[in-house]
Amino acid sequence: xxxxxxxxxxxxxxxxxxxxxxxxxxxxxxxxxxxxxxxxxxxxxxxxxxxxxxxxxxxxxxxxxxxxxxxxxxxxxxxxxxxxxxxxxxxxxxxxxxxxxxxxxxxxxxxxxxxxxxxxxxxxxxxxxxxxxxxxxxxxxxxxxxxxxxxxxxxxxxxxxxxxxxxxxxxxxxxxxxxxxxxxxxxxxxxxxxxxxxxxxxxxxxxxxxxxxxxxxxxxxxxxxxxxxxxxxxxxxxxxxxxxxxxxxxxxxxxxxxxxxxxxxxxx
Amino acid sequence: xxxxxxxxxxxxxxxxxxxxxxxxxxxxxxxxxxxxxxxxxxxxxxxxxxxxxxxxxxxxxxxxxxxxxxxxxxxxxxxxxxxxxxxxxxxxxxxxxxxxxxxxxxxxxxxxxxxxxxxxxxxxxxxxxxxxxxxxxxxxxxxxxxxxxxxxxxxxxxxxxxxxxxxxxxxxxxxxxxxxxxxxxxxxxxxxxxxxxxxxxxxxxxxxxxxxxxxxxxxxxxxxxxxxxxxxxxxxxxxxxxxxxxxxxxxxxxxxx
Amino acid sequence: xxxxxxxxxxxxxxxxxxxxxxxxxxxxxxxxxxxxxxxxxxxxxxxxxxxxxxxxxxxxxxxxxxxxxxxxxxxxxxxxxxxxxxxxxxxxxxxxxxxxxxxxxxxxxxxxxxxxxxxxxxxxxxxxxxxxxxxxxxxxxxxxxxxxxxxxxxxxxxxxxxxxxxxxxxxxxxxxxxxxxxxxxxxxxxxxxxxxxxxxxxxxxxxxxxxxxxxxxxxxxx
Numbered sequence: 001x002x003x004x005x006x007x008x009x010x011x012x013x014x015x016x017x018x019x020x021x022x023x024x025x026x027x028x029x030x031x032x033x034x035x036x037x038x039x040x041x042x043x044x045x046x047x048x049x050x051x052x053x054x055x056x057x058x059x060x061x062x063x064x065x066x067x068x069x070x071x072x073x074x075x076x077x078x079x080x081x082x083x084x085x086x087x088x089x090x091x092x093x094x095x096x097x098x099x100x101x102x103x104x105x106x107x108x109x110x111x112x113x114x115x116x117x118x119x120x121x122x123x124x125x126x127x128x129x130x131x132x133x134x135x136x137x138x139x140x141x142x143x144x145x146x147x148x149x150x151x152x153x154x155x156x157x158x159x160x161x162x163x164x165x166x167x168x169x170x171x172x173x174x175x176x177x178x179x180x181x182x183x184x185x186x187x188x189x190x191x192x193x194x195x196x197x198x199x200x201x202x203x204x205x206x207x208x209x210x211x212x213x214x215x216x217x218x219x220x221x222x223x224x225x226x227x228x229x230x231x232x233x234x235x236x237x238x239x240x241x242x243x244x245x246x247x248x249x250x251x252x253x254x255x256x257x258x259x260x261x262x263x264x265x266x267x268x
Numbered sequence: 269x270x271x272x273x274x275x276x277x278x279x280x281x282x283x284x285x286x287x288x289x290x291x292x293x294x295x296x297x298x299x300x301x302x303x304x305x306x307x308x309x310x311x312x313x314x315x316x317x318x319x320x321x322x323x324x325x326x327x328x329x330x331x332x333x334x335x336x337x338x339x340x341x342x343x344x345x346x347x348x349x350x351x352x353x354x355x356x357x358x359x360x361x362x363x364x365x366x367x368x369x370x371x372x373x374x375x376x377x378x379x380x381x382x383x384x385x386x387x388x389x390x391x392x393x394x395x396x397x398x399x400x401x402x403x404x405x406x407x408x409x410x411x412x413x414x415x416x417x418x419x420x421x422x423x424x425x426x427x428x429x430x431x432x433x434x435x436x437x438x439x440x441x442x443x444x445x446x447x448x449x450x451x452x453x454x455x456x457x458x459x460x461x462x463x464x465x466x467x468x469x470x471x472x473x474x475x476x477x478x479x480x481x482x483x484x485x486x487x488x489x490x491x492x493x494x495x496x497x498x499x500x501x502x503x504x505x506x507x508x509x510x511x512x513x514x515x516x517x518x519x520x521x522x523x524x525x
Numbered sequence: 526x527x528x529x530x531x532x533x534x535x536x537x538x539x540x541x542x543x544x545x546x547x548x549x550x551x552x553x554x555x556x557x558x559x560x561x562x563x564x565x566x567x568x569x570x571x572x573x574x575x576x577x578x579x580x581x582x583x584x585x586x587x588x589x590x591x592x593x594x595x596x597x598x599x600x601x602x603x604x605x606x607x608x609x610x611x612x613x614x615x616x617x618x619x620x621x622x623x624x625x626x627x628x629x630x631x632x633x634x635x636x637x638x639x640x641x642x643x644x645x646x647x648x649x650x651x652x653x654x655x656x657x658x659x660x661x662x663x664x665x666x667x668x669x670x671x672x673x674x675x676x677x678x679x680x681x682x683x684x685x686x687x688x689x690x691x692x693x694x695x696x697x698x699x700x701x702x703x704x705x706x707x708x709x710x711x712x713x714x715x716x717x718x719x720x721x722x723x724x725x726x727x728x729x730x731x732x733x734x735x736x737x738x739x740x741x742x743x744x745x746x747x
Contacts, residue, residue, distance in 0.1 A: 435724070
């Protein structure tokens with residue numbers, strides 16, 4: 001998330017390679033040499049990834065490899081500083097707030113935090129978040145039923161639920177909004193057998209419905225069963241990803257700006 | 269390798285400031301006449317008022333640069349806003365201290381709650397708040413954006429405080445009258461103008477140096493980020509034959525060395 | 526946007542109803558302040574009565590700080606803030622909703638404090654034509670400015686200390702104006718007070734407008 005030092009517009013003009021090829025636009029997710037920072041730490045060091053619509057892609061890799069950051073970039077929660085990144089037709093590098101907001105309406109992220117108000121009940125939370133996302137209250141109800149949240153759990157405050165029940169509530173919120181791209185960050189973590197089965201079933205249903213799903217997981221047996229493809233992330237980039245012919249290899253083609261000269265030029 | 273942030277321009281400016289301060293001291297302390305009413309204590313005036321006015325100018329620069337950053341989103345505006353706020357804070361301290369000393373000597377009180385002083389105190393606290401925001405542990409882009417908004421918000425706050433304090437103090441009797449609107453002419457006027465010029469130049473000189481330091485800090489950070497990318501790649505995939513992507517375009521190779 | 530605002534306001538008020546923090550903690554704090562003032566200022570009736578307007582608004586100010594801290598503490602969880610950004614809610618709508626919820630809670634608090642001041646300091650409320658609009662506009666200004674700085678501080682580890690530092694100087698004009706207006710109203714000579722009410726209205730309008738403009742960016746970056 002570091003702003004490049006030189007004038008933003010100028011640098012972008014020099015740097016951004018042409019990206020509006022039809023190839024990129026058809027894909028659900030298209031990353032080429034994407035770089036992203038969390039503070040000073042380069043979380044993504046040049047990711048190359050193409051995901052077609054309807055695919056279920058498993059992201060695996062050691063802890064700290066950048067899986068979570070990649071998912072958050074797809075949700076436009078983390079800025080991509082350099083390279084190419086197009087998600088659902090939205091250009092992410094240098095994207096304006098409107099573009100980011102438009103993308104976010106179409107994706108669903110199941111992250112580490114539940115994203116729920118602990119002091120409100122399950123029903124309150126699901127209806128609030130579903131309606132916030134523009135979904136019908138009917139869809140919210142249906143989602144709760146689908147995840148077994150109607151009945152006794154409805155009127156329980158989220159803070160009192162178990163981890164699995166909380167995860168199901170977050171999923172209900174996501175389902176109600178019907179996003180085109182699902183981003184699941186370790187969905188199976190901390191769940192019991194039943195919970196994991198529920199998740200797997202949902203992913204398979206989504207796959208059948210043509211939704212694109214990206215899963216970051218350590219549960220390789222389960223996840224590989226539902227995934228159409230596996231991608232390994234190490235040290236912030238994809239292991240062994242062959243470059244697609246015709247795309248720019250290095251995202252930066254500009255000459256080096258020497259710091260000293262910059263100072264003398266720029267200071268009034 | 270340049271070891272300081274001076275350049276021929278700033279050296280000349282620095283000398284001018286030093287000389288100017290010396291001349292100002294001469295005029296203020298020795299050559300200008302004592303005031304009819306306040307006698308020798310009026311000499312504090314030549315420090316107190318220029319620092320106040322330049323501090324207010326620095327404050328406006330911060331607000332303006334914050335707006336500039338929000339419109340243009342280039343680093344230059346962000347650095348100017350921050351540097352100016354720092355200078356403004358320093359000058360305000362000088363203003364408040366010299367004012368307090370002057371007040372003590374002239375009227376026996378360090379402070380009085382008249383409109384101008386109260387507003388100055390509020391501005392000081394506001395600038396401190398802004399500087400606190402600049403020091404938050406956020407990422408650079410985030411910090412610039414948030415600081416710019418806080419800087420922008422200084423403007424309506426100042427206007428509101430100005431009206432509130434002015435109305436507040438004109439409804440009640442002030443105990444003392446701060447005669448900074450005394451008639452100035454001749455040598456006193458000249459000394460005052462000299463004070464304005466010298467402190468203005470001081471502000472400019474310090475600003476240039478501070479700007480350069482901040483700029484270079486950002487450049488160093490950029491370079492270290494490129495290195496961080498390369499390091500991370502090298503650790504993770506030592507066999508991958510590729511050039512690592514960079515922010516500055518210096519193309520640090522990932523696999524060599 | 527108004528739909529979003531209503532949704533958010535409803536959510537906040539429902540949260541308050543469930544958790545009862547405002548009722549159980551902020552209100553007693555406000556009354557406690559009135560009591561502490563009496564300890565500090567010699568319950569010699571004259572001093573407290575003369576200073577009633579000012580003490581009232583200082584108590585409101587600090588209680589408002591607590592209320593604003595609380596309103597954003599529920600949003601301080603990273604997951605919830607992410608969810609807000611992802612939800613597709615219009616940031617201006619979120620701002621308006623939060624302002625409305627905080628303002629309603631503050632108004633209830635102010636009525637309570639008014640009662641406290643009548644009882645504890647022997648104040649005689651009069652000049653309601655000035656008193657009521659003053660409360661309304663001051664509250665709106667407090668809530669609007671509070672939301673702007675509240676969302677800025679929400680995600681920070683140092684939020685408890687930076688929010689007062691940023692917010693209190695901004696609210697100083699409200700304190701001055703509201704106190705003067707109250708003094709005019711309580712003293713019976715309301716002529717002076719209208720000018721202060723004007724200042725409060727302009728303040729409130731300005732900060733609501735500023736909130737519309739800046740809340741989105743601050744929510745994004747906090």
